[in-house]
Amino acid sequence: LLGDRFFDLLAGAKQTSILDIGCGDGDLAFFLESLGCRVIAIDYLATNHNRMRGVHKLKEALNSKVEILSADLDSRFELPEGPFDLVIVLGLLYHLKNPYYLLELLARHARFCLLSTRIARLTPDGINIRSTPVAYLLGPDQLNQDETNYWIFSEAGLKRLFYRTGWEICNYISVGDTNG
DSSP: OOHHHHHHHHHTGGGOEEEEETOTTOHHHHHHHHTTOEEEEEEOTTTSTTTTHHHHHHHHHHTOOOEEEEOOTTSOOOOOSOOEEEEEEESOGGGOSOHHHHHHHHHHHEEEEEEEOOEESBOTTOOBOTTSOOEEEOOTTSSTTOTTOOEEEEHHHHHHHHHHTTOOOSOOOOOSOSOO
16 A cells, blocks of 8 residues: 555654554554654543553553653644654544544644545445445444444545545555455
């Protein structure tokens, strides 16, 4: 997916500033730090699976300089001092009540964004929505019995969201079950 663009970005790793949002236990943040990047890792204590103990323990064990922050991404939070060369948002977008706000905020503070999220090709009753720019609002038990899942975008809806929040799509790929 990323090809040479990603490696070009990391070529000057000692000067590269990265924001890892939804960092979980911080594995990616610590890896990028090992390459020489300045990394700030953000998750939310109240919804993190171990209340962010994992990321703090790893930071201690690795003698890391990664800055770790807790932020409620569903509030009107502010980003740490930037700008950022790259922001990483993996598996987070569908957990947010207001993904538009996050992407718009990031577009003002970051040069590139690496994002992954679930997308829907069909509605629950089988209507094909792949090329329709929509988002489906989930019920609290509708996806993996996880009440923190809110939105599933169609492919066209996700692309429209990127465009409307100030992003240009450089590369895009769909993986997994791309038919059902």
